[in-house]
Amino acid sequence: MKGTSHLFIGTAVGAIAGYAVQPDIKTALIGATVGGISGVVPDLDTNGLASNSITLSKKVSKWLMETAGIVILLTLIYQVFTEGLSQDIYVYGGIGLLLLxxxxxxxxxxxLTITGILVMLLGFVLDQSLGILLAGSYIIIASFLPHRSYTHSIIGIVFYAYILKHVYAQWPIDGLVAAGLAGYISHLLADMKVLPVNRRGVKWFMPLWNREF
Structure with a gap:
């Protein structure tokens, strides 16, 4: 199933879950937002809507690195001709070459891995927020996983619930946990092989049982 479909389903079930916790429009809207985001989170293990939404494109990233590397090296060459060699030139020259x-x-x-690292750094900045640190670690782990593996399993649900629990502990927003879980689980249900749109299913019980459902 496509990422946009997961987004719409997650938004719908998130709104319902949020409203069930606190029956008012504000909580339903918060639930819709959290559910929509959570509905695409399991696909961080592939180059889809979720991962592409939180990272710079490869083309943009490549251009930025190349430009920065060239600017650094040209600046150092100019400095060599105007001021001569210095110890810092080797350090910055190495950085420029590394970027290239x-x-x-x-x-x-x-x-995506770099994005996860940056999210973890943000967690340290925000008084070592465990929820954000866990979210960053989820992104890093997902960036190395095959598609429809652990993020599409009960282990993924439990890990995500743990993240939501700690985010809620720091920012107690009504409906956050319920909407987040509803959105996440909706993704796995929508990816099941029983639906005719899916050629592959979900390995709910991996690594203990790798059968697709």
């Missing part, structure tokens, strides 16, 4: 090398080998998946 990385720009040639970077992939969209590794951009």
């Amino acid at each position: 090398i990385v720009s040639r080998i970077i992939t969209q998946r590794r951009m």
Whole structure:
């Protein structure tokens, strides 16, 4: 199933879950937002709507790295001719060369890894927020997983519930946990093989049982 379909389903079930917790429009809208985001989170293990929405494109990232690397190296060359050699030139020269090398080998998946690291750094900045730290670790782990593996299993649900629990502990928003779980689980249900739109199913019980449902 496509990412946009998961987004719409997650938004709908999130709104219902939020309204069930606190029957008012505000909570329903919050639930819709959280449910929509959670509805695409399991697909962070592939280059789809979720991962592409939170990372720069490979093309943009490559251009930024190449530009930065070239600017650094040209600046250092100018400095050598005007001021002579210094110890800092080797350090910054290495950084410039590293940026050029990385720009040639970077992939969209590794951009997702970098995004996860940045999210974890944000967690440290925000008084070591465990919820954000866990969210960052989820993104990093997902960036190395095959599609429809652990993020599409009960293990993924439990890990995501743990993230929501700690986010709620820091920001107690009505309906957050219920809407988040509803959106996440809706993704796995919508990806099941019983639906004719899916050629593959969901391995709910991996790694203990790798049968697709």
